[in-house]
Amino acid sequence: MIPRYARPEMTAIWSPETRFRIWFEIEAHACDAQADLGVIPRENAEAVWRAKDVEFDVARIDEIEAVTKHDVIAFLTHLAEHVGADEARFVHQGMTSSDVLDTTLNVQLVRAADILLADLDRVLAALKRRAYEHKDTVRIGRSHGIHAEPTTMGLTFARFYAEMDRNRNRLEKARWEVATGAISGAVGTFANIDPAVEEHVCAKLGLRPEPISTQVIPRDRHAMFFATLGVIASSIENIAIEIRHMQRTEVLEAEEFFSPGQKGSSAMPHKRNPVLTENLTGLARLVRMAVVPAMENVALWHERDISHSSVERGIAPDATITLDFALNRLAGVIDKLVVYPDNMLKNMNKFKGLVMSQRVLLALTQAGVSREDSYRLVQRNAMKVWEQGADFKTELLADPEVTAALTPAQIEEKFDLGYHTKHVDTIFRRVFEDGQK
Numbered sequence: 001m002i003p004r005y006a007r008p009e010m011t012a013i014w015s016p017e018t019r020f021r022i023w024f025e026i027e028a029h030a031c032d033a034q035a036d037l038g039v040i041p042r043e044n045a046e047a048v049w050r051a052k053d054v055e056f057d058v059a060r061i062d063e064i065e066a067v068t069k070h071d072v073i074a075f076l077t078h079l080a081e082h083v084g085a086d087e088a089r090f091v092h093q094g095m096t097s098s099d100v101l102d103t104t105l106n107v108q109l110v111r112a113a114d115i116l117l118a119d120l121d122r123v124l125a126a127l128k129r130r131a132y133e134h135k136d137t138v139r140i141g142r143s144h145g146i147h148a149e150p151t152t153m154g155l156t157f158a159r160f161y162a163e164m165d166r167n168r169n170r171l172e173k174a175r176w177e178v179a180t181g182a183i184s185g186a187v188g189t190f191a192n193i194d195p196a197v198e199e200h201v202c203a204k205l206g207l208r209p210e211p212i213s214t215q216v217i218p219r220d221r222h223a224m225f226f227a228t229l230g231v232i233a234s235s236i237e238n239i240a241i242e243i244r245h246m247q248r249t250e251v252l253e254a255e256e257f258f259s260p261g262q263k264g265s266s267a268m269p270h271k272r273n274p275v276l277t278e279n280l281t282g283l284a285r286l287v288r289m290a291v292v293p294a295m296e297n298v299a300l301w302h303e304r305d306i307s308h309s310s311v312e313r314g315i316a317p318d319a320t321i322t323l324d325f326a327l328n329r330l331a332g333v334i335d336k337l338v339v340y341p342d343n344m345l346k347n348m349n350k351f352k353g354l355v356m357s358q359r360v361l362l363a364l365t366q367a368g369v370s371r372e373d374s375y376r377l378v379q380r381n382a383m384k385v386w387e388q389g390a391d392f393k394t395e396l397l398a399d400p401e402v403t404a405a406l407t408p409a410q411i412e413e414k415f416d417l418g419y420h421t422k423h424v425d426t427i428f429r430r431v432f433e434d435g436q437k
Contacts, residue, residue: 005283010324013111014317020056022104023075026201027091028052030183033200034193040090047087054082072097094193096186098304102217103181105312107205109225112320113175119327120168120232124161126334128432131157135424138417139253139344140355145245149355150348150420153254153339158431160239165431167232174228178221181205182213187303215304219297222312226294229319233287236326240277240284243337247274253344257336276333283326290315353392354385359414360396360406367405377401 012018031045056078065074072092080088092100135154140147183198184190190198195209202209210217246254256276258264264271293315297308348355357378364374381395381402396402396411403411 005325006321007324007328010112010115010321011317013108013115014321016058016061017056018108019104020058020061020075022107022205023072023100024051024056024079025205026100026103026183027076027079029201029204030093030095030197031091033197034090034093036200037194037196039194040093044087044090047083048079048091051079051082070097072100094185094197095183096215098216099183099185101309102213103183103201103205103207105222105316106178106180106207106217109178109222109316109320110175110206112316112324113171113178113225115324116229116232116320116327117168117171117175119324119331120164120171122331123164123327123334124168126331127157127161127164130334130337130339131155131161131428131432134339134341135428136421137339137341137344138348138421139341140348147348147351147355149358150417152421152424153341153344155424155427156242157334158428160235160242162431163235163238164232167228167235170228170231174225178225179207180210180217180221181207182210182217184210184213184215187215188213214302216300216308219294219300219308223294223298226290226315226319229323230288230291233284233323233326236330237281237284239330239334240280243277243333244274244281247272247277251343251347252340253347254337254339256333257338276329280326280330280333283322283329287319287323287326290319351385351392352390353415354382356392356415357382359419360402360411363410363414364402364405369405 028045028048028051031040031048034040035042035045056075060081061071061074061078064077065071068074068077076088076092079091083091131154133154134157135152137153138150139153139156141149141151181198181202182188183193183201184195185193198209212218243254243256245251247256255272256274258272263269264273264275293311297311300308361371361374361378364377365371369377377399381390381392381399384390384395385392393411393415396406397408
């Protein structure tokens, strides 16, 4: 991933230095377990641990790999250069490369998930704060992009909160799903290594032993993980699209914070563009790019092949680094989002009461008018608003068929905004209280 869309903590997880450090810990913990079982001498295990403070030379490992054409062997050769050939002769005893590679990948994904969970907490906190701030800020709800009925900006923030809260739960499950390790040897039968070694290594690394691993950890676990990242990315885009629509000049119900000195266009000095949310829309596409390859990695030949390997070397760092950046950018956008309540009311009233049409429809049916006739009466007057710029309430009061069923006071009452916000507290309780149980 390019540095422009990367944050240091997440990037560090995928550095060669981090990878080789985890490889070392796996090998060293495995040696401890082998010594406990009496398979190798204790002094050999202790000799391996004496390299724990070594800064592994990435260039040297690459140099060895250029000859061996095998990354794990190159690392083991370099490790022996520090430990000593005789002392290191029991390293990797009974293990296969996938034991190291797959267990390391899952350690990295678990660490990445922990960062992403913290990112989601920041997004959730921002959404909750803004939801309560604008709980009663009335705006028009839209379906098909067309005015529908009144809602509140607080409810908009609240539904995004609920969505991201579901995503957090999904990521917790995906983290659990991928938090397994395998030290089971060739084709996963433990023929040359005791299962106790796997249990020891996994416990030290905060993983669970994979129940059955063939020669690799099953890739349905990773498919679940990356699919979850894809869903989170889609939710980011969902919020970004809403903000982009709200920032359109003709709407201008909210906009991204425009900082002092910021420029919107190289040609047009007046521009204030939704560049951050447009960027988030693009970043969401990048994260979702990982989902299909992760799904396709599930189907491997027999006990293993390495068709998944090159894919994961790309999608694991790219998807997690990109999503980490996107979640933090989103939290900042929400925190600083500028909301314009007056414009919301102005937009809602643009068609002079038209958004109350359903209330009038229901009142007519309650007054004994058939639904078909009620719909006809309301639509007849609504079309005058669309086509002639008329006032909806005025037209209803002048329609003898409507006033035959409803009194002027009853018609007037149907234009009370409070009717549409009376259950906001109930919804907030469901989202922010009941939803946390």
